[in-house]
Amino acid sequence: MTDPYNPKSEKPCRACSDFSQWMKVGPSKKSAEVQESVQKFAEQPELTKKLAGSKKQSESSGSDSKNLPNVSWPNPDQALIDFKSNVCPPDRSELGSATWNFLHSVAAYFPATPDPSQQEDARQLLNIVSRLYPCSDCAEDLRLDLKEEPPVVTSSEEFSQWMCRLHNKVNLKLGKPQFDCSRIFERWRDGWKDGSCD
Ligand SMILES: Cc1cc2nc3c(=O)[nH]c(=O)nc-3n(C[C@H](O)[C@H](O)[C@H](O)COP(=O)(O)OP(=O)(O)OC[C@H]3O[C@@H](n4cnc5c(N)ncnc54)[C@H](O)[C@@H]3O)c2cc1C
Known part of the structure; x- marks a missing residue:
């Protein structure tokens, strides 16, 4: 997404984009390297097990993943539990x-x-x-x-x-x-x- 306040800027608006939108824009040379490390990270054996269930779930939900990299994202419910147990109120x-x-x-x-x-x-x-x-x-x-x-x-x-x-x-x-x-x-x-x- 371009910066709404600065439409002539050639750079995408970082503050207007989340990770999945950014991946859809199409990787630049640098972001292709990032994509490769995300792929490597997701291919770790222990992570593959953890994510196996979520892949099935995202396939059955029929979400449009055509433009996303071939990475299985965590089950959102599981992510919520991890979130609650690991994150403390800010100091x-x-x-x-x-x-x-x-x-x-x-x-x-x-x-x-x-x-x-x-x-x-x-x-x-x-x-x-x-x-x-x-x-x-x-x-x-x-x-x-x-x-x-x-x-x-x-x-x-x-x-x-x-x-x-x-x-x-x-x-x-x-x-x-x-x-x-x-x-x-x-x-x-x-x-x-x-x-x-x-
Ligand atoms: C309005 C306000 C008042 C605060 N008053 C206090 C206080 O009275 N006592 C207290 O203990 N803490 C106070 N804090 C918190 C304190 O300012 C720091 O946020 C906190 O100590 C963490 O500091 P930090 O070193 O992690 O980086 P932060 O100071 O939080 O800075 C975050 C990032 O901002 C960037 N940055 C640093 N300085 C500037 C700058 N001048 N302009 C632009 N970018 C910059 C740097 O990249 C830095 O990594 C206040 C915070 C806010 C928002």
């Missing part, structure tokens, strides 16, 4: 990373020329996060930060740079390294210039 750090993933992606995919209501939505989003964020001292600091430097939401570029500065403020407070904001779109939208994300 402060996991919640923080997940939230930054979301906030930077919102900023990176924000329109280049947002209309007034989109700008208002972006401001509201930050205000709401600052009131509801489950880490209360983080939320309190965010409310102060928003007062000190209100969100700049006049374009995707400005919003992304503002978000980068906000994140760097938190990094500084936590003794973490500063991020180079000139690479914000590489990190959160386009992938690194060396092509390692293509």
Whole structure:
């Protein structure tokens, strides 16, 4: 899928695609290598046993698998059980990373020329996060930060740079390294210039 906010971009919109859609688009040179490793992974004997039931199930459900690689995916019910027993509620750090993933992606995919209501939505989003964020001292600091430097939401570029500065403020407070904001779109939208994300 192309990026709806950036239709002229030649790259597919990573944030708009899940793995199965991405495989349907047709592999690039790099993704063909990935496809090969997925195939190798799925051919491991112990995995083959585990997946045997799911293959039958997907065949009988008549799902359209023509465009997908020849890989058997886990039985969805089994996947749900594994999910429940292995995954724990996020701690402060996991919640923080997940939230930054979301906030930077919102900023990176924000329109280049947002209309007034989109700008208002972006401001509201930050205000709401600052009131509801489950880490209360983080939320309190965010409310102060928003007062000190209100969100700049006049374009995707400005919003992304503002978000980068906000994140760097938190990094500084936590003794973490500063991020180079000139690479914000590489990190959160386009992938690194060396092509390692293509
Ligand atoms: C609004 C908010 C406030 C928070 N306040 C606190 C707090 O007060 N105390 C606390 O302990 N934790 C706080 N956190 C969590 C904290 O910021 C980190 O998310 C957490 O410590 C995990 O850090 P990390 O090293 O895994 O990477 P994270 O800081 O979560 O960063 C995730 C990824 O973002 C990229 N990145 C890093 N910096 C930037 C930047 N400036 N711009 C763009 N991309 C960047 C890097 O690639 C990095 O791997 C807060 C989180 C949020 C969302």
